[in-house]
Amino acid sequence: MRARQMIALLLTILLMAGLIPAQANAAPPSTMTVSETGTLTFAPRTEGYSFYTTPASITLTKVGTEPIANLSVSLSGGAGTKFLLGTILPDSLGAGVLSTVFMLRPKTGLAAGTYTETVTITADNGINESFDVSFTVNAAPPSTMTVSETGTLTFAPRTEGYSFYTTPASITLTKVGIAPITNLGVSLSGGAGTKFLLGTILPDSLGAGVLSTVFMLRPKTGLAAGTYTETVTITADNGINESFDVSFTVNAAPTYSIASIGNQTVTTLMYGYLPGTQELKTITITRTGNAALDNLSAALSGTNADDFILTQPADTLLNNAVPSTTFTVKAKDGLEAGTHTATVTLSATNMTNVAFTVTQVVNPPAPASPQSLVAAGGNRQADLSWDAVTEADYYNIYMGTASEQYDSVPVGVVTDTAYRVHNLTNGTGYYFIVKAGNSGGLSAASNEASATPVSVPSAPTNVTAAGGNGSATISFAIPSDIGGSPITSYEVTASPGNITKTGSASPITITGLSNGTSYTFTVKAINGAGSSEASTASNAVVPSAPSTDYNYPTGEPNTAKGVDILVNGKLENAGAVATSVVNGQTKTSITVDEKKLQQRLASEADQALITIQANMNTDIVSVDFNGQLIRDLEQKQAIVEIKTERAAYTLPAQQIDIAAVAKKLGGAANLQDIKLHIELSAPTADMLKLVESAALSGEFTIVAPAIHFTVKATYNETTIEVSSFNAFVERTIAIPDGVDPNKITTGIVVEPDGTVRHVPTKIAVIDGKYYAKVNSLTNSTYSIVWHPVEFADVAKHWARDAVNDMGSRMVINGIDNERFNPDADITRAEFAAIIVRGLGMKLEGGGASFSDVTASAWYNDVIETAYSYGLIDGYGDGTFRPMDNITREQAMVIIAKAMTITGLKAKLPTKAADEWMGTFTDAIDASAWAKSSIADSLQAGIVSGRSSTQLAPKAYITRAEVAAIIQRLLQQSDFI
Numbered sequence: 010m011r012a013r014q015m016i017a018l019l020l021t022i023l024l025m026a027g028l029i030p031a032q033a034n035a036a037p038p039s040t041m042t043v044s045e046t047g048t049l050t051f052a053p054r055t056e057g058y059s060f061y062t063t064p065a066s067i068t069l070t071k072v073g074t075e076p077i078a079n080l081s082v083s084l085s086g087g088a089g090t091k092f093l094l095g096t097i098l099p100d101s102l103g104a105g106v107l108s109t110v111f112m113l114r115p116k117t118g119l120a121a122g123t124y125t126e127t128v129t130i131t132a133d134n135g136i137n138e139s140f141d142v143s144f145t146v147n148a149a150p151p152s153t154m155t156v157s158e159t160g161t162l163t164f165a166p167r168t169e170g171y172s173f174y175t176t177p178a179s180i181t182l183t184k185v186g187i188a189p190i191t192n193l194g195v196s197l198s199g200g201a202g203t204k205f206l207l208g209t210i211l212p213d214s215l216g217a218g219v220l221s222t223v224f225m226l227r228p229k230t231g232l233a234a235g236t237y238t239e240t241v242t243i244t245a246d247n248g249i250n251e252s253f254d255v256s257f258t259v260n261a262a263p264t265y266s267i268a269s270i271g272n273q274t275v276t277t278l279m280y281g282y283l284p285g286t287q288e289l290k291t292i293t294i295t296r297t298g299n300a301a302l303d304n305l306s307a308a309l310s311g312t313n314a315d316d317f318i319l320t321q322p323a324d325t326l327l328n329n330a331v332p333s334t335t336f337t338v339k340a341k342d343g344l345e346a347g348t349h350t351a352t353v354t355l356s357a358t359n360m361t362n363v364a365f366t367v368t369q370v371v372n373p374p375a376p377a378s379p380q381s382l383v384a385a386g387g388n389r390q391a392d393l394s395w396d397a398v399t400e401a402d403y404y405n406i407y408m409g410t411a412s413e414q415y416d417s418v419p420v421g422v423v424t425d426t427a428y429r430v431h432n433l434t435n436g437t438g439y440y441f442i443v444k445a446g447n448s449g450g451l452s453a454a455s456n457e458a459s460a461t462p463v464s465v466p467s468a469p470t471n472v473t474a475a476g477g478n479g480s481a482t483i484s485f486a487i488p489s490d491i492g493g494s495p496i497t498s499y500e501v502t503a504s505p506g507n508i509t510k511t512g513s514a515s516p517i518t519i520t521g522l523s524n525g526t527s528y529t530f531t532v533k534a535i536n537g538a539g540s541s542e543a544s545t546a547s548n549a550v551v552p553s554a555p556s557t558d559y560n561y562p563t564g565e566p567n568t569a570k571g572v573d574i575l576v577n578g579k580l581e582n583a584g585a586v587a588t589s590v591v592n593g594q595t596k597t598s599i600t601v602d603e604k605k606l607q608q609r610l611a612s613e614a615d616q617a618l619i620t621i622q623a624n625m626n627t628d629i630v631s632v633d634f635n636g637q638l639i640r641d642l643e644q645k646q647a648i649v650e651i652k653t654e655r656a657a658y659t660l661p662a663q664q665i666d667i668a669a670v671a672k673k674l675g676g677a678a679n680l681q682d683i684k685l686h687i688e689l690s691a692p693t694a695d696m697l698k699l700v701e702s703a704a705l706s707g708e709f710t711i712v713a714p715a716i717h718f719t720v721k722a723t724y725n726e727t728t729i730e731v732s733s734f735n736a737f738v739e740r741t742i743a744i745p746d747g748v749d750p751n752k753i754t755t756g757i758v759v760e761p762d763g764t765v766r767h768v769p770t771k772i773a774v775i776d777g778k779y780y781a782k783v784n785s786l787t788n789s790t791y792s793i794v795w796h797p798v799e800f801a802d803v804a805k806h807w808a809r810d811a812v813n814d815m816g817s818r819m820v821i822n823g824i825d826n827e828r829f830n831p832d833a834d835i836t837r838a839e840f841a842a843i844i845v846r847g848l849g850m851k852l853e854g855g856g857a858s859f860s861d862v863t864a865s866a867w868y869n870d871v872i873e874t875a876y877s878y879g880l881i882d883g884y885g886d887g888t889f890r891p892m893d894n895i896t897r898e899q900a901m902v903i904i905a906k907a908m909t910i911t912g913l914k915a916k917l918p919t920k921a922a923d924e925w926m927g928t929f930t931d932a933i934d935a936s937a938w939a940k941s942s943i944a945d946s947l948q949a950g951i952v953s954g955r956s957s958t959q960l961a962p963k964a965y966i967t968r969a970e971v972a973a974i975i976q977r978l979l980q981q982s983d984f985i
Contacts, residue, residue, distance in 0.1 A: 039073025056149035057187035064114030076103030085127040121148035152186025169262040177227035189216030234261035264298035265360040301328040340369035372449035376400035379455040386460035401445035435493020476550035494536035514697035594628035629690040636683030657741040709796035744779040756783040768849035769984035800829035808969035831969035838868035838891035859889035898939040898962035905942035911982035929960035
């Protein structure tokens with residue numbers, strides 16, 4: 010008790026002394042400040058950074074008197090935090106401890122990105138402070154990679170047949186950089202066909218702790234010789250792509266070979282040859298293997314080895330530097346006749362021997378010439394025989410159609426001493442020789458023998474009969490085959506009665522027949538070999554006495570009974586008729602009444618057609634006009650048409666040119682006194698023989714009897730002939746019944762000298778009967794023929810039909826009987842000849858129109874003819890240059906001029922040249938002087954380009970092209 014009192018007293022004293030404060034209220038709780046507020050941002054690092062060595066130190070400071078206990082710190086990232094947090098030590102603040110710290114830093118090895126978390130500090134009494142912390146890891150740049158091989162990895166070469174390649178290459182891939190490299194892959198450019206084996210990359214990623222990896226590579230086994238190069242490509246993510254080339258050479262296995270050497274035959278020798286004249290054969294040895302050939306040598310063997318001399322190769326070692334060498338072999342002197350063969354063998358180290366033969370033929374002497382050759386002609390054949398020659402192995406027979414002129418190629422080669430030559434032409438003389446032959450050659454020729462094959466002729470054809478008074482006139486065509494011997498006569502036999510009459514040509518009049526009896530007739534042809542078979546019987550005729558209507562006194566005119574005169578188809582009584590016999594031929598003369606015809610024409614328009622139709626069967630029909638009437642017809646542009654049963658003649662009156670005729674008759678003649686005679690007549694007997702002879706020599710068949718057309722003018726005692734015209738005049742010739750129209754080729758003119766020329770001819774059907782329409786510029790004797798020609802070398806040529814047609818019509822000639830040579834160029838002279846023949850122009854000789862065309866030249870007449878008709882011109886220096894090749898544009902100029910003569914040009918519409926030439930890209934090459942003619946030729950369809958774009962005006966024209974354009978000229982002119 011006392012003690013408590015003492016303590017209480019002491020306290021009171023102290024309190025009063027102020028040494029003990031008076032009792033107050035309790036102090037408030039302390040707060041705390043944090044050294045970091047807002048966001049603590051760490052310095053950034055790059056991916057792959059090392060340990061973060063500079064952590065942040067965070068200071069916590071107490072504010073107040075009260076202690077702060079149980080301090081702690083945490084991160085919002087929790088277990089996944091990207092930061093490392095230190096412990097707060099001390100973890101309480103009080104008397105004497107006013108602050109404390111903790112450490113904070115980012116973790117190591119973070120991936121690229123920005124990391125932000127909240128740091129929270131808590132303590133008792135509800136203290137809770139926080140701030141943000143942020144750290145950025147920048148992405149590391151992509152890593153690169155190095156490859157241990159760059160450029161080209163070349164494996165050591167091997168030889169064909171090598172075994173497994175035991176030393177593969179190890180390729181190292183090394184990462185350069187921090188970023189990992191993933192999905193490494195490797196491939197070869199050879200793909201499935203690669204020549205290398207490629208290993209797998211293990212490991213196939215590079216990163217932390219794995220900085221390099223490898224793969225293996227080697228060539229495949231069993232590759233053929235050659236060098237193989239491919240590209241190895243390594244790829245990975247992030248666009249890594251590295252490559253290098255790999256190469257491996259396989260050397261070819263060594264081969265030991267030479268080029269093949271064929272069997273050798275040296276030049277044949279004749280027995281008894283001079284030493285040194287035998288051929289020295291040089292043989293070349295060429296190495297073809299890849300290995301060197303050593304110890305090269307040659308040797309002879311075989312039965313005839315001793316008959317030859319052999320040298321050794323000039324080089325015994327062949328390699329790249331010396332790839333070939335030679336040696337020689339030849340026959341020895343003095344060998345016997347026969348064949349000498351030895352084997353040559355070539356050998357070398359490691360090489361399989363190469364062998365071939367060498368042959369020397371030594372011929373015996375040529376045989377003696379055959380003797381006693383005789384020849385006998387038969388029907389298209391000749392039989393030959395001769396004496397045998399002991400040394401002969403065979404006989405060559407040579408033939409020609411002129412003495413001592415034989416073909417170089419034998420017509421036969423036989424081992425017998427007789428031979429029959431076939432397929433000869435009857436009537437042609439053939440000459441023969443024989444040569445004996447053996448391996449030593451041919452003998453001299455035998456004696457010459459000749460023979461002329463002949464046979465009886467074939468029967469005449471197209472036999473027709475016309476009845477008369479107790480007689481009949483028999484017409485016929487000559488046989489197609491006269492048997493090679495001239496026909497000397499024809500024998501006509503009447504049936505019934507077997508009355509015969511012999512004559513030299515058609516027609517033949519047989520008399521002594523009974524009027525009122527029906528007769529048919531056959532004809533036989535007779536030549537030196539005998540008589541032909543009888544022809545097919547003619548039509549039946551009944552001879553009869555003449556009607557009194559036709560019983561006129563000879564030479565006296567009467568009303569034109571049997572004659573119709575029509576003007577534009579209307580019948581007129583405008584003529585008189587008289588009959589007579591002239592030189593054994595019956596003649597009907599028709600005189601046209603001038604006044605009646607003029608009266609009728611007065612009411613007709615110009616170009617009237619006057620038709621005089623003679624219905625009687627006579628040898629000659631002559632229509633007579635006076636000159637005044639002809640002049641009137643000319644002024645009216647009238648056309649005179651004369652018709653008989655066998656032919657028709659259409660003559661524009663203007664073509665007579667009566668003024669020029671009067672001038673030739675003296676000029677003083679009154680037109681009324683000039684008599685003009687237009688005649689259609691059967692040829693005289695002499696002319697008929699000439700026609701038959703021309704058919705024989707020209708190898709054509711006459712299919713219609715010849716007709717002679719004549720225009721004559723007479724004044725007083727002077728007569729002139731109008732034989733040529735300025736335009737084509739048409740004649741129509743009837744084709745006899747029974748003639749195959751497919752066996753008619755063309756019309757011809759037979760001149761008085763026997764020469765023949767083609768005239769443009771077209772077959773037409775009029776009132777169910779076949780006629781040949783002939784267009785010509787002249788009068789003469791005309792006939793229709795069958796003359797087929799085919800050239801073997803145009804059988805598959807584009808111009809075949811045109812070439813054969815123009816050849817058959819005698820417009821073009823071949824280079825021989827079988828060949829035309831269609832693609833050859835043609836000269837200016839040849840073209841002039843073809844255009845003249847194509848138009849049927851009569852040749853005009855003489856003249857000297859061009860300085861380089863002489864009168865003796867073969868082409869003089871055709872050039873003069875073409876020039877006279879205005880078809881051709883020469884050069885400015887007065888030359889024609891006949892042997893120069895003609896160009897396409899020169900030919901087209903001549904064609905255009907021919908179109909004027911045929912009347913084709915007048916039918917063409919007028920168009921500018923450019924309209925027709927514009928489609929050709931080379932039209933600009935055409936000469937200015939040729940353009941209008943080119944356009945005319947194109948427009949008329951006569952000439953075409955060599956292609957759809959090429960006209961080729963400067964190119965030379967070919968023989969085939971000429972045949973085609975001449976055919977088209979005649980077709981487009983309606984002449985064929």
